[in-house]
Amino acid sequence: MKRPAAKIVIAKNTGFCKGVKRAVQIAERTLAENPGRNVYSLGPVIHNPEAMRKLSGLGLKVAKSVAGIPEGSILILPSHGTPESVITVAAGKRLKLVDVTCPHVASVKRICRDLCARGRKVVIIGEAEHAEIKALKDSAPGCIIIENEEQVPEGLFTSGKIGIISQTTQSKDRFLGIVGVILKKNPLVKEVDICNTVCRDSAGRQEEAKKLAAQVELMLVIGSATSANTRRLAEIGASVNGNTHLVEKPAGNLADKVKGTRSIGVISGASTPSWLIEEVIGCIKENA
Ligand code: SF4
Structure with a gap:
């Protein structure tokens, strides 16, 4: 039977989420509107090799760094964000920049800058080696990256003001768990801004x-x-x-x-x- x-x-x-959909649409449009011109992306536009293979089939070239991109090219900056220092280098070269950073990631970058401007030491809960964290780090000089509860330093923020944010794709429960450990291990912190930036x-x-x-x-x-x-x-x-x-x-x-x-x-x-x-x-x- x-x-x-x-x-x-x-x-x-x-x-696709909205941010990724928007990034892919802009990348496809840029390629369609610029036949015969060099169109590069700085690393993958989105984190999916199959989708990237499709964009490569439409003519996209992927560069590891700005240094290897010929002048006069179009450069697509990825959906997960780009460090400000890299954008400055790219802008200094004769490249046309097309920034497809997800609006939510862009807003988290603004939160980083705002926390710094208000004298907060920024703590980012996320994966240190992820491209988004590298981009956020550049907007919060001197920030601390924490990936898990074991990495939470003890007595580090003895008298300061801190601002805690999350990688946009972090688990909310994990974010809140690590926030709890930070506060427990650092009882002398005077002011804390907790920004749940999980998208x-x-x-x-x-x-x-x-x-x-x-x-x-x-x-x-x-x-x-x-x-x-x-x-x-x-x-x-x-x-x-x-x-x-x-x-x-x-x-x-x-x-x-x-x-x-x-x-x-x-x-x-x-x-x-x-x-x-x-x-x-x-x-x-x-x-x-
Ligand atoms: S932050 Fe959220 S909406 Fe933006 S690309 Fe990432 S998952 Fe998508």
Whole structure:
């Protein structure tokens, strides 16, 4: 007898978030309007290799640094932000800059500058090596980056004023947990500004991932391991359902993973294109 088909529950929050959608649209438009001209991006425009492959197919060249970009080129600055010092170097070269920084990331940069202007020592809760944090760091000279509770320094802010912000794709619970530890280990801090700068889209996906993972036998998070918000969704899913996996594309052992499974939850990171999600769902349907 044929087994009943697996129940596939697709999260409401899948595909590009607004910031990524806007960045990709501007990049595509820039390429279409400038045939034959050198169009570069500084690192990936968004953190998804499949989507970047598509932009490369339209003519985009990806540079690691401003130094390697020929004068007269167009330079797209990525969605996750660019350090001010790099923008200054790029502006000093004969390049046409197209800044596709997500408006939310741009607003967090402004918050950093504002906190500094008001004499706060800025504490950023996030991944030190992530491109967004490197961009934010430049807007808050002397800031401290904290990735986890173990890294919280004791008695560092003895008499000062501090401002705490978050990487936009951080888990809200983790952010608030680390804020609590900072305050506990530094009781002499006089004034604290706590700015929850986790973006609404990330927070919504995280909530949905948590709920969905608890309802299904297998939870799949579609997106790239290079994307911080995708990794966060996989972590959150795994915290409630050990059978949670990050899926980059409809390849590898995806067919084996879904075989024989009765219920499958699907969510995607904010930089995963919808065509890729459709391909993965197609593969799930064929093999589950
Ligand atoms: S996840 Fe949030 S901060 Fe990041 S690009 Fe999307 S809207 Fe902007």
